[in-house]
Amino acid sequence: GAGVSQSPSNKVTEKGKDVELRCDPISGHTALYWYRQSLGQGLEFLIYFQGNSAPDKSGLPSDRFSAERTGGSVSTLTIQRTQQEDSAVYLCASSLVGGNTEAFFGQGTRLTVV
Amino acid sequence: QKEVEQDPGPLSVPEGAIVSLNCTYSNSAFQYFMWYRQYSRKGPELLMYTYSSGNKEDGRFTAQVDKSSKYISLFIRDSQPSDSATYLCAMRDDYKLSFGAGTTVTVRA
Numbered sequence: 001g002a003g004v005s006q007s008p009s010n011k012v013t014e015k016g017k018d019v020e021l022r023c024d025p026i027s028g029h030t031a032l033y034w035y036r037q038s039l040g041q042g043l044e045f046l047i048y049f050q051g052n053s054a055p056d057k058s059g060l061p062s063d064r065f066s067a068e069r070t071g072g073s074v075s076t077l078t079i080q081r082t083q084q085e086d087s088a089v090y091l092c093a094s095s096l097v098g099g100n101t102e103a104f105f106g107q108g109t110r111l112t113v114v
Numbered sequence: 115q116k117e118v119e120q121d122p123g124p125l126s127v128p129e130g131a132i133v134s135l136n137c138t139y140s141n142s143a144f145q146y147f148m149w150y151r152q153y154s155r156k157g158p159e160l161l162m163y164t165y166s167s168g169n170k171e172d173g174r175f176t177a178q179v180d181k182s183s184k185y186i187s188l189f190i191r192d193s194q195p196s197d198s199a200t201y202l203c204a205m206r207d208d209y210k211l212s213f214g215a216g217t218t219v220t221v222r223a
Contacts, residue, residue: 004157006157031209033211035211035213041215042118042120042202042213042214042215042216043158043202043204043211043213045210045211045212048209048210050209056209056210091157091158093211102148102160102163103148103160103211104160105150105157105158105159105160106157107156107157108156108157110155
């Protein structure tokens with residue numbers, strides 16, 4: 001597709017369950033970001049992938065959060081043992097390269113932990 | 115103090131008015147500046163992307179960057195009800211984007 005694609009659009013899960021969120025970036029984009037947007041808050045950086053370089057994981061809030069990017073394309077964000085405070089919109093963005101190019105966002109995955 | 119400060123509003127204007135939005139920042143290393151528009155329950159959509167100080171115009175939108183004052187602005191001329199959204203400023207020095215909290219704008223018909 002032409003844009004960044006995320007799935008699922010919405011996810012409701014029970015506290016303590018694991019969830020996987022998927023991001024399919026724009027074809028050819030080597031940089032990929034995950035951000036989190038909580039209600040009424042700005043976007044919080046989670047993790048950054050650039051090509052085959054080691055990812056910048058400095059924004060991951062706890063060791064329950066992990067992400068991988070296979071083949072330099074699709075990325076999966078995994079949240080283990082979900083908590084209610086994990087409820088938020090998880091946004092993925094990609095850009096042609098990491099530095100001086102525009103970043104385009106997907107529609108996000110709205111995660112609700114009940 | 116946050117790296118990027120943005121008044122969350124809300125801001126309500128009549129149709130046809132000029133909407134003025136702004137952000138201040140503290141990190142002098144920021145080089146690239148963006149404005150995103152986000153409709154309810156949608157992802158942020160890139161509106162404007164600027165690198166240097168000065169003005170950049172795209173249709174009804176004008177972005178201004180003043181690096182000496184660490185201040186950026188977005189102006190929307192002839193505002194329309196369809197411009198009702200949350201506007202987020204963002205900036206980066208290397209690869210990491212830092213965002214403002216977003217300003218919610220309502221344009222009244």
